[in-house]
Amino acid sequence: MTDIETELRVRRIENGTVIDHITSGKALIVLKILGLPDSSHGVVSVLINSHGVYGKKDVVKIENRELKAREVDRIALIAPNATINIIRNFNVTHKNKVRIPSFVEGVVECINPNCISNSNEPITSKFNVNTEDEYLKLRCFYCGRVISENIAENLL
Numbered sequence: 001m002t003d004i005e006t007e008l009r010v011r012r013i014e015n016g017t018v019i020d021h022i023t024s025g026k027a028l029i030v031l032k033i034l035g036l037p038d039s040s041h042g043v044v045s046v047l048i049n050s051h052g053v054y055g056k057k058d059v060v061k062i063e064n065r066e067l068k069a070r071e072v073d074r075i076a077l078i079a080p081n082a083t084i085n086i087i088r089n090f091n092v093t094h095k096n097k098v099r100i101p102s103f104v105e106g107v108v109e110c111i112n113p114n115c116i117s118n119s120n121e122p123i124t125s126k127f128n129v130n131t132e133d134e135y136l137k138l139r140c141f142y143c144g145r146v147i148s149e150n151i152a153e154n155l156l
Contacts, residue, residue, distance in 0.1 A: 027058035112145040
């Protein structure tokens, strides 16, 4: 057996998406964002606490699926250093680092139960995203409430 065979833990995919450099311990949240596992998309591979060049990370491989922009925006909120790799015919054809959006709509629920976005009104939640501090902060467009912790728990 060669060194490559002993190191290979997850097989290569022919077509699909590899989400790399996910913050360690967040892969299961990424799966939830993507509505996985879902038998209609084929094989999904998850590496949790994999050792990379920059320390521990998680990796998600999804065969026969490419992500939508809304899904990437949601992933960026919980894994701001993630990289999205599009695989076609066993080769990486596109590699993009996620970008934290400056504004999100219909992605996160406001933590203020009295916010108009949590009422029966036909209003979509909207947040301004602040990345200037050490931690990501979301400010509700309607009531001004800030979410800075447990953003994943408030994803729609």
